[in-house]
Amino acid sequence: MFQNKNKEIIFVKKDGIEFIQFKRLLNYGIRHAYTLKSNDIDFGFNQKRNFSSYEKLCKVLNIDVNTIVQPVQTHSNNVKCIDKVETTEMLNNVDGLITNKLDITLTTKNADCILFILFDPKRKVIANIHSGWKGTFQKIVEKAVLKMVNYYDCKAKDILCFISPSIRKDHFEVDEDVKEICERIFYYTGRIEEFIEIGKEEDGIKKYNIDTVLINRIMLESLGIKKENIIDCGICSVCNGDKVESVRVEGNLFGGRATMIVTL
Numbered sequence: 001m002f003q004n005k006n007k008e009i010i011f012v013k014k015d016g017i018e019f020i021q022f023k024r025l026l027n028y029g030i031r032h033a034y035t036l037k038s039n040d041i042d043f044g045f046n047q048k049r050n051f052s053s054y055e056k057l058c059k060v061l062n063i064d065v066n067t068i069v070q071p072v073q074t075h076s077n078n079v080k081c082i083d084k085v086e087t088t089e090m091l092n093n094v095d096g097l098i099t100n101k102l103d104i105t106l107t108t109k110n111a112d113c114i115l116f117i118l119f120d121p122k123r124k125v126i127a128n129i130h131s132g133w134k135g136t137f138q139k140i141v142e143k144a145v146l147k148m149v150n151y152y153d154c155k156a157k158d159i160l161c162f163i164s165p166s167i168r169k170d171h172f173e174v175d176e177d178v179k180e181i182c183e184r185i186f187y188y189t190g191r192i193e194e195f196i197e198i199g200k201e202e203d204g205i206k207k208y209n210i211d212t213v214l215i216n217r218i219m220l221e222s223l224g225i226k227k228e229n230i231i232d233c234g235i236c237s238v239c240n241g242d243k244v245e246s247v248r249v250e251g252n253l254f255g256g257r258a259t260m261i262v263t264l
Contacts, residue, residue, distance in 0.1 A: 006234045014060050016040035018243075022162045022231060025262075028121055031061045032262040034164050034233075036243045043109055043259045057261060058105075067105045068261070069097060073130050075113075077138035079147055082106065096129040096144045100152050109259045111245035112237050114212060115164035116141050117262055120154040126262050133172070136212045137185055142219045156224030164260055165235035165244045169211035173199055179208040182215075189218050 010021050012033070017040055019033035035041060041053035051065075058065040069082055071094035079096030082104055091097075097106040098118075106128035108115050113132035118141075119125070129135075129144045141161075148154040174182075183192055195214040199207035213232065220230055241249035 006232075008231050009233050011036075015056070017057060017060055019057075020165070020233060020235075022117070022233070024160060024231060025117065025119065025162065028119070030119060030126070030262060031063055032117060032260065033057065033061060034115070034260045037245065054107075054261075057259075061261070063105055063261070064103065067103050068107055069099075069104060070107045071095065071097060071130075073109065075130075075132050075134040077135060077140040077143055079127075079129070079140065079144045081147065081151055095131070095135055096127065096140055098125065098127040098144060098147055098151070100125045105261055107259055107261045110164065110166065110237075111247045111250075112167040114166040114216065115260045116144070116216075117162040117164075117260060118144060118148065119160045119162075119262075120148060120152070120158050121160065122158045123148075123152055123154045125152045125154055128260060128262055131212075131216065133174075133178070133210070133212055136215055137181060139219060141216050142223060145220065145223050145225065157226060157229075159225050159229065161220055161225060161230045163213060163216075163230070163232040165233055165237050165240065166213065167238055167246065167248060168213065168236040169195070169197070169209050171236065171238040171248060172210050172212060173207050174210055176206060176208070179210070182210055186215060186218075189215075189222075191218060 012019050018036040018038045042049045055065050070088045071091035073095045074093045076093050076095050078094050080094050082097055082099040108128045108130040116129040118127035127144050129141050131140050195211040197209045199209045237244040237246040238248050
């Protein structure tokens with residue numbers, strides 16, 4: 001059972017598939033889903049089962065499976081603007097997708113990392129961004145917003161941002177080296193003490209907890225995105241490992257990674 005009572009999201013179970021949707025996106029008629037664990041779908045490493053899962057999800061959402069764009073994520077900060085449906089082979093080393101075209105379905109996957117859906121209702125531009133801690137440190141969501149502004153003439157104040165289930169600060173534990181990198185990159189914010197906390201100590205080695213969701217919020221707000229337009233589902237992937245994929249919970253045994261799918 002989810003430890004979550006967020007009124008901004010709804011839980012759907014249909015034809016054996018369970019997923020989360022954001023109410024504000026539904027109000028704009030945007031078809032989307034963040035899939036939860038279920039026996040009928042698996043977005044893991046088995047390509048045949050992966051495609052079958054997309055077929056099932058597309059049927060539930062009334063989306064043409066041939067419109068899917070699926071990148072090969074590598075924890076980069078590479079964001080690509082999509083004008084037509086491209087094969088996965090053409091999207092190697094890509095962790096963010098943007099389009100203003102109809103009938104192009106952008107997909108990403110995660111297992112603790114943050115997935116962002118960005119949507120400008122005025123310019124009809126959508127983006128789907130994968131951002132783990134490496135992507136966060138490389139400011140991929142900032143790069144995506146700037147591309148929306150510079151390539152599609154979006155205005156930051158119009159952009160809506162939706163944050164998926166992901167690992168949260170209490171469970172994102174790192175060593176000194178990662179903490180120091182984080183401090184160097186985000187020192188300019190003046191808010192280090194808000195998103196880095198001293199954690200437990202193991203065998204004399206200090207651990208630290210980092211709030212990557214807050215770091216991304218700070219980046220988004222500094223770009224001009226309104227606080228009220230950043231909608232976080234508030235779900236921790238570790239606390240809800242029975243429903244959401246989590247490397248921290250399952251290690252190398254984690255299965256079909258959750259995915260987000262959006263289309264106009």
